[in-house]
Amino acid sequence: MSFFRVTAFCLGLALVAGCERSDLEEPPVPLGDFALGLNIVVADNVEKVPISRTATVEEWEAAMKHAVRSRFGRYQGSKLYNIGISVDGYALAPPGIPVVAAPKSVLVVTANIWDDAAQKKLNAEGKQMTIFESLSGESVIGTGLTRSKKQQMDALSYNAAKQVERWLLENPEWFGLPPLPPKPVERGN
Template sequence: MISFARHALSGLSLLALVACGSDAAKVTAETPLVDLGDFRLGHNVVIAKDAQKAPFSREATEEEIETALTATIQERLGRYEGDKLYHIGIKVDAYGLAAPGLPVLFTPKSILVLAVNIWDDSQNRKLTEKPKVIVVFESLTGETVIGSGLTRSREEQLDILTRNAALKVERWLQENGRWFGVEPIAPEGSEADDARAALEVLAPDAVPPAANDN
């Protein structure tokens, strides 16, 4: 059974950025901060070893994924200057970078599936009882509605996915504001629908056999 399926079936909490809306913009000096109380980023560890590759995907190395995601997490969460250190560890369970040349019917999507943990440095304690599973897609635009493999390079896809992932991790922290001494915000998204969407993308028969050869 695929790695993501094991997480889903074990009942891990899941939050997805479905393929709609807009992709996260690059973080700049003008990007607003959210209320994360006493949060300050300590260790920022990303591991992509043995990440499952979706059947439609272009290739990406472990190092490429780890480097890109570490950078976007640092850019977004390294801006906070709270009074306490929190360490974030991310395991990349699966990835997909939509390849060109697939039938329009299958609308291939780029995807990241992450398992996220957080530690409170001052208490020397892990705050997550189980990893938080976050599923991230590219958003659909007029150019990518038939698959971003036709309009974006794999480097562009990975950049967008990791920026979206960093934004979703930031929102997840907001949803757990009590960790940082602030009021949490309400979670968004349907866990069951998101799990099904991710499994559909990652399933071995997500694209026809002929398409896998492109």
């Protein structure tokens, strides 16, 4: 009986592991006249959550710059936009007891976007985002056991850049596209 449980668990992990994949090989989603100008990342004031692996300011800045360049460098619009990201806080899962106490990694960033030619910030306030690890077989048992610190940082940075892209897509008028239609108002009965 326990053989079947172990087999089912392993098959489940294999299926979940297939959930995590990169979309950077696919064409980027339409973002109007967007082309990446400056890629500014600062982590000078980053705070580490207790019970976390330690990462340096330089490591966070390098990981985030790479993720932003990989995601936004694909856009070939006619106008430059500068992206600024502040790495505010993080927790990188340390090795722990699998499944029972499998801590998850998390990253908090604040993003801003500027029109380079107009030298104007497009968002009134920085957009703070909390980023979690993607669901995978590794995250089920805890990435502290299955990934190195660099792999955790790269995965979180990838997810952060993707979340910044989603935020930009919510504001198409910034990039010469028509605004999104208003969301329908839900009425209670």
